[in-house]
Amino acid sequence: MRGLSEKVGVVVGGAGGIGTASCLRLADEGCAVAVGDINGEAAQEVAERIRARGGRAISCQTDISEEDGVRDLISRAVAEFGGLDVLHANAADLSPENIGRDSDAVDIPLEVFDRTIHVNARGHLLCARHAIPELLKRGGGSVIFTSSGSSFTSEAQRVAYAMAKAGVNALVRHIANRWGKEGIRANAIAPGLVRTEKNFEILEGQGVLAAVLSSMRSPRVGQPADIGAMVAFLASDDGEWITGQVIAVDGGSTMR
Numbered sequence: 001m002r003g004l005s006e007k008v009g010v011v012v013g014g015a016g017g018i019g020t021a022s023c024l025r026l027a028d029e030g031c032a033v034a035v036g037d038i039n040g041e042a043a044q045e046v047a048e049r050i051r052a053r054g055g056r057a058i059s060c061q062t063d064i065s066e067e068d069g070v071r072d073l074i075s076r077a078v079a080e081f082g083g084l085d086v087l088h089a090n091a092a093d094l095s096p097e098n099i100g101r102d103s104d105a106v107d108i109p110l111e112v113f114d115r116t117i118h119v120n121a122r123g124h125l126l127c128a129r130h131a132i133p134e135l136l137k138r139g140g141g142s143v144i145f146t147s148s149g150s151s152f153t154s155e156a157q158r159v160a161y162a163m164a165k166a167g168v169n170a171l172v173r174h175i176a177n178r179w180g181k182e183g184i185r186a187n188a189i190a191p192g193l194v195r196t197e198k199n200f201e202i203l204e205g206q207g208v209l210a211a212v213l214s215s216m217r218s219p220r221v222g223q224p225a226d227i228g229a230m231v232a233f234l235a236s237d238d239g240e241w242i243t244g245q246v247i248a249v250d251g252g253s254t255m256r
């Protein structure tokens, strides 16, 4: 993809599933990558995988909800690679004790609501807040968030998750509007069901995979690499006229 070999990217939540696929695809396209994740050890492993394939990567233990950590990750990427062109904010608190208790508007424990908004929405704002000044120094760049189809469809459960993701969609439009003339593009990817190492057994066990697959206009569920490919496209110069969009990559689960 055009231009990626000269770029530097930061992926927050890069040490699992979709985030790792994003790191690997960006690196395979020649982009230098800083892998940030709350799981510092796993982030280090992803960076090592990239270097073993001949790519450029560093890692950093980063909690997306802690401003100092996010600032540190961006600073380290800039110090190591000379600047920043791409941000992919991907992290979300998908732990069973959080999303597993994210129920409906009447019953959701407020600490679950607060935690979800804190990590899944405010954390993305923090990433943008510290990345944008660096992107401006390079004359612009690409900001990419991982949203979800639940931000524009409906679910009877997971009210906080959907609200946080809808907030991310609003953040996309805000950034695209506020800094578009200065060369910054902002987009979100709304994945459909993507099979990862973590969710596969749970979904399979609950029979969810088969149910979701039946609603897709595709013969298969998603793979992390499907999302990594869209990240690379949006990060590259091939995507330079795409901004302010929430793009569904979901095998046709949602059609608009």
Ligand SMILES: NC(=O)c1ccc[n+]([C@@H]2O[C@H](COP(=O)([O-])OP(=O)(O)OC[C@H]3O[C@@H](n4cnc5c(N)ncnc54)[C@H](O)[C@@H]3O)[C@@H](O)[C@H]2O)c1
Binding pocket: 012, 013, 014, 015, 016, 017, 018, 019, 036, 037, 038, 039, 062, 063, 064, 065, 090, 091, 092, 093, 094, 119, 146, 147, 148, 149, 190, 191, 192, 193, 194, 195, 196, 198, 199
């Ligand atoms: N897998 C799907 O089907 C699917 C569908 C729609 C949207 N999404 C979204 O895609 C993104 C990635 O999901 P995934 O399925 O790859 O999950 P995953 O659990 O495999 O990866 C999430 C990564 O984020 C990290 N993380 C969690 N909390 C963090 C924090 N506070 N700070 C920094 N890193 C943190 C985790 O350690 C992990 O490496 C999420 O935003 C999720 O909401 C996933």
